[in-house]
Each structure stands twice: as structure tokens, then as C-alpha cells.
Amino acid sequence: MDLTHSLQELKKFITLIHPLAESEWNDFASIWQEGEAKRKTILTAKGETEKTLYFIIEGVQRAYFLTDDDKEATIVFTYPFSFSGVADSFLTQTPSLYFFETLTQSSFLKTSHSKVMELLDRYPNLERFISRATAFALKGALERQVELQTFSAEQKFTALLTRSPHVLKQIPHKYLASYLGMDAATFSKLLSTVRV
Numbered sequence: 001m002d003l004t005h006s007l008q009e010l011k012k013f014i015t016l017i018h019p020l021a022e023s024e025w026n027d028f029a030s031i032w033q034e035g036e037a038k039r040k041t042i043l044t045a046k047g048e049t050e051k052t053l054y055f056i057i058e059g060v061q062r063a064y065f066l067t068d069d070d071k072e073a074t075i076v077f078t079y080p081f082s083f084s085g086v087a088d089s090f091l092t093q094t095p096s097l098y099f100f101e102t103l104t105q106s107s108f109l110k111t112s113h114s115k116v117m118e119l120l121d122r123y124p125n126l127e128r129f130i131s132r133a134t135a136f137a138l139k140g141a142l143e144r145q146v147e148l149q150t151f152s153a154e155q156k157f158t159a160l161l162t163r164s165p166h167v168l169k170q171i172p173h174k175y176l177a178s179y180l181g182m183d184a185a186t187f188s189k190l191l192s193t194v195r196v
Contacts, residue, residue: 006034007109017133017136020123024125032055032109034107036108037059037106039105041106042100043102046066050087050089052085052113053090054108054109054110055110056079056083057107062179063086064099065097072178074178075179083133084100103171103172148181153186157180160179
């Protein structure tokens with residue numbers, strides 16, 4: 001992994017949401033370090049408080065909820081180039097209700113909650129960036145909630161593949177089925193009958 005290239009990707013991502021002044025960017029860039037994890041590594045377990053913010057460079061990750069009878073419900077997938085981790089736990093510093101794991105070998109930039117908060121206190125514009133990024137994440141979560149509650153299985157399947165066609169090759173189908181709130185048999189049937 002090339003730290004300079006990874007930071008360039010981070011800067012591009014940030015600039016699309018809310019540009020930072022050069023001094024703000026330089027200080028923000030300085031708090032990140034490289035990290036990697038093997039496939040199927042739990043980065044955050046249920047009950048832990050998320051202390052790390054990730055920016056994904058390679059690989060696919062997911063957050064999932066585990067029921068009392070060990071049924072998994074996939075909440076979100078992340079892949080390059082985006083922020084990752086258990087966002088609500090990170091922002092509120094409360095115990096996570098979810099597990100966060102790598103689905104593939106992953107490399108990322110990572111930083112700590114304390115370092116981010118220190119910079120937010122120093123730079124109001126950085127706080128505005130976090131606010132805008134959080135607003136876009138909330139918008140996406142609400143749109144997904146509407147899909148889960150009102151779309152048919154075929155509509156959910158079609159919406160996912162229209163939005164993110166690459167997921168069929170990157171993510172095991174059992175996790176995609178869980179993410180869409182359907183069983184594996186329904187997902188398999190849709191895979192063979194629906195064309196996007």
C-alpha cells in the first residue's frame with residue numbers, strides 16, 4: 001500500500017463532499033496511518049465502542065447484527081473509496097450493536113476518535129465536513145429503509161444492482177440476500193430471472 005496514493009484518494013473523497021483549506025487538509029492527513037486485515041477479520045465486535053475511523057483503500061467489509069438465535073442481518077457494505085467502521089458507535093462513543101468485519105483481504109487508512117475530535121475542536125470547517133458527510137450517510141440510510149419497507153423482493157434486487165452492479169462479483173450472495181432482507185433461495189431465483 002502506498003500512503004501517498006491512499007491520502008490522495010482520501011483528499012479526492014473529502015473534496016467532493018466539502019473542500020478543506022490546505023492547512024486543514026495537512027493536519028487532517030497527518031492523523032492517518034496505514035492498516036490491513038485478512039479476510040473474515042472482526043474489526044469491531046458487538047459491545048465494543050468504535051474507536052477507529054477507517055478509509056477503505058482495498059477490499060470489502062460489512063457491518064451486521066447478530067440475533068439471539070445467531071441469525072445475521074447485514075446492515076451495510078463498504079468498499080473503496082469510502083469511510084468505514086461502526087459509524088453510530090464512533091460518533092456517539094457508545095457500545096456497538098453490530099459487528100464490523102472484512103469480507104475480503106482489506107487495506108485502509110485508519111485514525112482514532114480522539115485525534116479526529118482534537119481536529120474538530122481546532123477547525124470548524126472540518127466539523128462542517130463531518131456534518132455534511134453524516135448528512136449524506138443519513139440520507140442513504142433513510143432511502144434504504146424505504147426500500148426495505150416498501151419495495152418488492154424484485155425491486156430491492158434491481159435497485160441494488162442498478163446502484164452497485166459490482167457487488168455480485170465481490171460479495172458472497174448469502175450476504176447480499178441478508179442485506180436485502182430475503183432468503184438465499186429468493187435471491188438465487190432473482191439472480192437467474194431478473195436482468196438489469
